Amino acid sequence: MGLTSGSFTTLMIVVAVASVLAVVWLWPRLARGRLLSVAGRLGLIAASQVLVIAAFLVVFNGYFGFFGTWAELLGRAGSSQVVPVVRAGSLSRSVIITATDPGPLPGGKSLPRSGPSAAAAGPSLTGPAGHGSDSSPAQAGRLLMVSIIGRRTGISVAGDYVYLPPQYFQPAYARARFPVVLVMTGYPGSALAIVTRLGVPSTAARLVAARLATPAIYVMMNVSPVMPRDTECTNVPAGPQVESFFARDVPLAIEQAFRAQSSPGGWAAMGYSTGGLCATKLAMLNPRQFPSAVALAGYYKALRDHTTGNLYGGSNAYRNENDPYWRLQHLPDPPVSVLVTSSKIGEKTYPGALKFLSLVRPPMRAYSLFLPQGGHNFGSWTRELPQSLEWLSQRLTPAVPAGGQPFVRS
Template sequence: MSLTGTPFFITAIVLAVIAVLLPLVLWSRLRGPAFVRGVVRLLMVGFAQVTAVLVVFVAVNNTNNLYDTWADLLGTANHVDKAADLGPDGTGGKKIADLPKVKQTFTPATDSKMGAGVQQTTLDGKVSGVKAEVYVWLPPQYDDPAYRDRTFPVVEVLSGYPGSPKAWFGSLHANDTLGPLMKQGKVAPFILVAPRTNLLPDADTGCANVTGKVNADSWLTVDVRKMVVDNFRASAKASDWALAGYSAGAHCAAKLALAHPDRYSAAVAMNGYNDPAAEPDALTAKDPKLRRENNPLNILKAAPTPPRVSLLFTGKGRDGYRQGLELRDASKPPTYIEARRVDAPHTTPTWQRQVRPVFEWLTRRMEQQTLGQQIPGQQGTGTGA
């Protein structure tokens, strides 16, 4: 039975009801020695508590898309076939343009909570050695005859840890929110791509390449990116690609954009962090060298020239806002960094409310970059995204 399916949720509710009724019916009717009656009553109370916790867990999990499968929950899921040393650019010394064309078959997403138009596929990443699911949503203009000769900009949307690639559609409802805005011309007609980021059992990859463990960076920035370009009318230009993430996904979005300005021009980080040690389960937090190398602030400072990327950080205090200020203060043009203070908790409803404003920001910023414009006065204050 599926962990996230309606049948399991209903089963959990039925079990909880039975667990409440059992003591009401049997408590005074039990026979036998006092010890046996005491044990049975204790078991009935325990059963009631377990089923109550189960109902709450399933409801929270379904709402926030934390765990997709039993393997994810139990820490047995592993999506890594190999993790070779791919070098500093994550391609194993190959040019991305020279890699073989990737042809994928897509089917409608099986989870009805993700809304209309979401497609899914399982991608076998030939460069990264990762095999996992990817969800794609196409903008309303994609099938419009007036746009048949157009390529579209792309945003890779990244979930937190734990988290599911379904979350941007199933919990944040990005497609339902952005579709009407795209039709009205208020948001650019982005293709939204949600790849799995939780690739190892009981460990956050930090979206990094760790030889012998996982090549999560190459999975996201090479394999997934190339697959989208090869299968859809998606632009291959860095100026038309962006990343957006929340929590651990925010850390990934900022880090990958700064590390690969040849692949992305913008990123949005909602309630993220710079120091990988903020996520104790991250592979990049356990090794001092990896911790230094995967800190966006260090990546920015070590860049030979300021990267041509724009980043938006949202959050409150040390939960994303100050991290953005740190990066802003260390940046030089053409790098553009804005931090917006959002006094709201580290929760799914907070990120859901920000979908519209952050994508409006992405639209303006990427259009200005394409035109070669620079927004004067990098921002460091605000009352909300």
């Protein structure tokens, strides 16, 4: 039973309600003043409170997507079975496919909320798998659960996702290379939330079907590859080189495993909350790799708190180098485009977004998408997502099918 599955959430709610009813029913039977009866009443109250709090946390986690699986919750998400990815007769051991599912149908039908089935019959980039759907890859694309091994940084992650659009499997695109969008979660977060809560694959499929966006590969990842630490996408001195992992290892692995474009113009970054900071940082520090980025309710200041620890080796200068505000005020602006989103009412990131926009100077270009009212939640981010993907699509180099006619947006 999955941690975020509807059946588990329902079970926890039922158990919590039953515990409250049990307190009401058993209370008169423990009304005597004996020590054993008092201990029994205290035990009932404690057990009921624990179960109610547990049910609340399950619902809360299901909505915000902090942890997508039991393995992530227990800190065991890093283990996986190594299976090579086959592409054009070569092997890439930097990407490991651990499960496959049909993607969302082009009309925008959502993926199963449980995500790719762990029981899928082995990795496959061509055949139907998971949930018994008979949709062919050329109709629905494929959603892959993957592990990625960083050859340069030594960082390895599991439980992330890659969405391949239907065009990837169509004969006309057999030799085409596709643009890639790296999508990152907030902290703490689960890559599964990008699939089920943010709905990136289903939204992308719907936009492509309406010819509002170009087909692209979406790489959906947890923003912190060394959980439970929040690294803010930083190359930590004498620690994990997270910025290099996302900027170097991930593109290299994806380009080796799939028909993905290389930069410039082939990659873009996107994220919500902490992922928005990371998308912005990756673009500003690596403008050739990520010439465009979207920050959904992101922030733009280098943080340090109990979740990050000492990210900057005690150096204020290095902290400044990782602070987008400081970089805009003291260094030449990079030639990148950034879309900043927030909500004018109800979103704590709005003042910071205005400050960021005010600091941007050419050749950097900044755009804004502000909701009149919203919050720091998936409800707001899903409203911002379609326009954000359309904006990114205008800046990506489209895949070119046989015959030389690229996908044309309406």
